[in-house]
Amino acid sequence: MRSKTNVLGVNKRLFIYLVGIALTFCIFIFLLSINLxxxxxxxxxxxxxxxxxxxxxxxxxxxxxxxxxxxxSRNSAIWALGQLGDERAMPVLNKYHTGYNGEVINRSEALxxxxxxRAIGYMEGNLxxxxxxxxxxxDIASKKSE
Numbered sequence: 001m002r003s004k005t006n007v008l009g010v011n012k013r014l015f016i017y018l019v020g021i022a023l024t025f026c027i028f029i030f031l032l033s034i035n036l037x038x039x040x041x042x043x044x045x046x047x048x049x050x051x052x053x054x055x056x057x058x059x060x061x062x063x064x065x066x067x068x069x070x071x072x073s074r075n076s077a078i079w080a081l082g083q084l085g086d087e088r089a090m091p092v093l094n095k096y097h098t099g100y101n102g103e104v105i106n107r108s109e110a111l112x113x114x115x116x117x118r119a120i121g122y123m124e125g126n127l128x129x130x131x132x133x134x135x136x137x138x139d140i141a142s143k144k145s146e
Contacts, residue, residue, distance in 0.1 A: 034133040037083060044080035047073075057086040065092055072108040075115055082119025085128055093120050 045056035052062035063069055064077040078096075081089040093116055100113040122128045 031133075034130045037130050038133070041080045041083045044076055048077060048080075057081065057084060057088050060084075061089055061092050064096070070108065071110055075107045075112050078112065078115045078119050082115065082122045083128065083131060085122045085131060087123050090120065090123055093123075 042056075045060065048059035048063040049056065052059040052066075054062065060077045060081050064074050064081070069077075078093070081093065096111050097116045097120065098113060100117050105112060
């Protein structure tokens, strides 16, 4: 009779069960993260739209461009623009882009060049897989109507 301890000295059924639990947990964390990113982007849009006219992207651009807003919140606008990946934000991002030199900065004291480069990268075609999960049909329809 063959032993059931084929995989790493563990019962095969137990091993499959543990792998299933691990995969389920990873999928749960991935979906939770995507949901939180989408919620955060929409929250940043609402904050910008409460202060500036236009759709989400236009109001985030205005928010970023207004130097009366603090660096931390302007960096959040850069992040949200990057997540949205709308090319209308390229001119304002290029305006503030001086190049990332690897220096760690305090997001409350300066605009993050790393965040600007990431946002520009998403607009130039770098893969941002999370937006495909939280971008709604209304968001897509508003992009098509522009």
